[in-house]
Amino acid sequence: MQYCSTRGGVRGWDFREVLFSGYAPDGGMFMPESLPLLSPDTLRSWKGLSYTKVVMEVASLFIPPQLIPRDHLEVLVGEALSGFSVPEVVRIARLKGGLSVLELFHGDTLAFKDLAMTCTVRFLNYFLQKENRRATVLVGTSGDTGGSAIQSAKGLPGLDMVVVYPRGRITPVQEKHMISCLKDNVHVFAADGSSDDIDQPLRRLFADQELVKSHGLMSLNSVNWSRVMIQLAHFVYAYLELSGVKQDDVGAALPELEVVVPTGGAGNIAAGLIVKQMGLPLKLVAMVNSNDIVHRMVTSGDFSMAANVTQTLAPAIDIQDPYNMERVFWLLLGRDGAKVKTMMEGFQRSRRHLLPENHRRLLSQVLSTGTVTDEGILETMKSCWEENQYVLCPHTAVAVWHHYHCPHSAQLNRCYIATASPAKFQAAVEKAALTFDLPEAVLALEKLPTRYQELERCQNWCEDWEDRLRETIQSVSVARKNGMTYYT
Secondary structure (H helix, E strand, O other), X not given: OOEEEOOOOOOOEOHHHHHOOOOOOOOOOEEEXXXXXXXXXXXXXXXXXXXXXXXXHHHHHHOOOXXXXXXXXXXXXXXXXXXXXXXXXXEEEEOHHHOEEEEOOOOOOOEOHXXXXXXXXXXXXXXXXXXXXXXXEEEEOOOHHHHHHHHHHOOOOOEEEEEEEEOOOOOHHHHHXXXXXXXXXXXXXXXXXXHHHHHHHHHHHHHOHHHHHHHOEEOOOOOOHHHHHHHHXXXXXXXXXXXXXXXXXXXXXXXXXXXXXXXXXXXXXXXXXXXXXXXXXXXXXXXXXXXOHHHHHHHHOEEEOOOOOOOOOOHHHOOOOOOOHHHHHHHHOOOOHHHHHHHHHHHHHHOEEEOOHHHHHHHHHHEEEEEOOHHHHHHHHHHHHHHHOOOOOHHHHHHHHHHHHOOOOOOOEEEEEEOEOHHHOHHHHHHOOOOOOOOHHHHHHOOOOOOOEEEOOOOOHHHHHHHHHHHHHHHHHHHHHOOOOOOO
């Protein structure tokens, strides 16, 4: 199993090399050079596996035993997924009218990011301990990724964390999960801008190969292949539980499952398309909020960023640059790195691209979309409560809106991805006139001390933020070599 860049400039990397990278050196994103196939017999044999076992089986397809022996991999995955608040790690809520919600939010930070993040950090720590070295992780977050990365890696001797979040654009709980961590290896910045603004200086830092190599710089965003790889398991597990596939139906056609995903950076959608190409019979639906670039792209070919990111009740998907779509384009365009490179570099320069009709048609054949306003989010939260006494987080409501507005036949099984707990989004819950008892762990956040630095908006803000972050990365590295602690 070897990996290449979506822009064609890098081939032949192994899992360990990709794990310790952010963007590829040519600016692209790493993908397997070839995808393993999931045969009908394999899928039937996996029926009844626990979520942890499914993650193990999926990960073993992409991580050769020469790098992590299978028994070691089993221990790493088991340990990573052992601290969740429900014994089954993820849970399916089966509600009225065929509404099945896959709850992926039972980790420390109450978001789906915890599932892939805990596994990825375990893989990193495995190699760092084996090689007696350290790495610096640079993460930009729209709300959930930063907290999950910090909680997964805090206090680990081999990792330094530098996390940047958009101040005033995330919820208090999301913010507290980041700024309340006072561990020596965690450095948090609050930026006066959107998550798309944050991505600009981060891309420039990762493009500096001297900086990357000299300071062991890497990413834990879903830019990192390991994050997307673990997310494949969401779809496999949902399929095994909800599609109606049976172990003893040898030779029968596999049933189809429609999976509806609230979408921002498109990491889950990329994972869904990858596993679909591996042989899982899926219909994929990407639901977005008012930041509707993915919807516009699929329906009209308009892959263009709006002038500003709109702040909505679903802030973790307030994204106008769905960077994982690069992986989707690479798959749909026959893995043609030159085409993807031209498209994405043009998009990054001008912030706009018009998909040719044949490309748009290819995309629309594998992905349906819809867009939901804040009013639609609130309406969906209220409807779900009235019918089921079940509180949705606003991001999950973006997906579940589809249930109430796009009826389906009883023959088609559907799954809605619940990406976060409503406990993280109390303002939206209150706006929907609902109540939700906060977990003790969330109530305790209020009393914790905090530590962070500010990245202020100025005329040359992008260069200024890049310089500030570069200085921190370099200072952390110097302090580490001298056996000291560097505080921001």
